[in-house]
Amino acid sequence: MNFFKRLFKIGQSEANSAIDKMEDPIKMTEQGIRDLKLNLEKNLESLAQVKALAIRAKSDVEELTSKAQDYEQKAILILKKAQKGAIETSEADRLAKEALIQKEEMHQKITMAKKEMVQFNTSVSQLEHNVQEIKQSINKWENELKTLKARVKVSKATKNLNKQMADIDSASTVSMLERMKDKVRQEEALAEAYGDIAKSSKSLDQELSEAADETETSAEESLLKLKESLKINDKDA
Incomplete structure (x- = not known):
C-alpha cells in the first residue's frame, strides 16, 4: 500500500513538473x-x-x-x-x-x-x-477553455508589449537625449561664432555707414558738439 502511495506521489510530482514546463496551456x-x-x-x-x-x-x-x-x-x-x-x-x-x-x-x-x-x-x-x-x-x-483562450491572447499581447518596453534601454535613451541637447547647444554656439566672424570682417566704410545710420537721428546734436569742441560758432562760419 505504501509503495503505491509513493508511486502515486512520484507520478503526481512529475505531472506537476510537466505542467510547470508546458509551453502551450x-x-x-x-x-x-x-x-x-x-x-x-x-x-x-x-x-x-x-x-x-x-x-x-x-x-x-x-x-x-x-x-x-x-x-x-x-x-x-x-x-x-x-x-x-x-x-x-x-x-x-x-x-x-x-x-x-x-x-x-x-x-x-x-x-x-x-x-x-x-x-x-x-x-x-x-x-x-x-x-x-x-x-x-x-x-x-x-467553458474554462474559452476564458483561458481569451486570457492567453491578452497575456501574449501584454507580454509582447512589456518585452518591447523592456528592450528599450532607458539609460541609452537618456544619453541620446543629452547628446541631442548638447548638439543643439553646439549649433547655437557655432551660429554665434559665425556671427562674430561676420562682424569682424566688415570694412571700415561699412562700420562708418552703420554708425552713421545709427546716429542719423541725432546728427544736429553731434554737429553742435563738434563745433563746440572746435570753438566754432555760426557767426564765424
Missing part, C-alpha cells in the same frame, strides 16, 4: 478535455453493460418467482387429484414432494439473483454518478 487543456471525453465514453459503455446485467438479474428474479409459484401450484393440483382418487396417494405425495423441492431450488436461485440485482443496481448508481461528474467536468473545462 491551450493545447494541454484541449488534450485534457479529450481525455475526459474518452473517459466518459468508457464509463458510458460500462454503465450500459452493468445496466444490462441489472435488467437481466431483475428478469431472472421475475422468471424464477413465476417458476416457484408454478411448482407450488402443481403440488397443490397433484394433492387435490389424489384426494379425488385420480392419482394414488403415494404417487401424489412423491410428485408433490418433487414439485416442492423444485420450488425450494427456485427460491434459492431467486435469493442469489436478488443479491446480484442489488449489486448491479449499486454499480449502476455509482457509474451514473461518475458519468454525471465527468459531464460536469467537461462542461466546466470547455
Whole structure:
C-alpha cells in the first residue's frame, strides 16, 4: 500500500513538473478535455453493460418467482387429484414432494439473483454518478477553455508589449537625449561664432555707414558738439 502511495506521489510530482514546463496551456487543456471525453465514453459503455446485467438479474428474479409459484401450484393440483382418487396417494405425495423441492431450488436461485440485482443496481448508481461528474467536468473545462483562450491572447499581447518596453534601454535613451541637447547647444554656439566672424570682417566704410545710420537721428546734436569742441560758432562760419 505504501509503495503505491509513493508511486502515486512520484507520478503526481512529475505531472506537476510537466505542467510547470508546458509551453502551450491551450493545447494541454484541449488534450485534457479529450481525455475526459474518452473517459466518459468508457464509463458510458460500462454503465450500459452493468445496466444490462441489472435488467437481466431483475428478469431472472421475475422468471424464477413465476417458476416457484408454478411448482407450488402443481403440488397443490397433484394433492387435490389424489384426494379425488385420480392419482394414488403415494404417487401424489412423491410428485408433490418433487414439485416442492423444485420450488425450494427456485427460491434459492431467486435469493442469489436478488443479491446480484442489488449489486448491479449499486454499480449502476455509482457509474451514473461518475458519468454525471465527468459531464460536469467537461462542461466546466470547455467553458474554462474559452476564458483561458481569451486570457492567453491578452497575456501574449501584454507580454509582447512589456518585452518591447523592456528592450528599450532607458539609460541609452537618456544619453541620446543629452547628446541631442548638447548638439543643439553646439549649433547655437557655432551660429554665434559665425556671427562674430561676420562682424569682424566688415570694412571700415561699412562700420562708418552703420554708425552713421545709427546716429542719423541725432546728427544736429553731434554737429553742435563738434563745433563746440572746435570753438566754432555760426557767426564765424
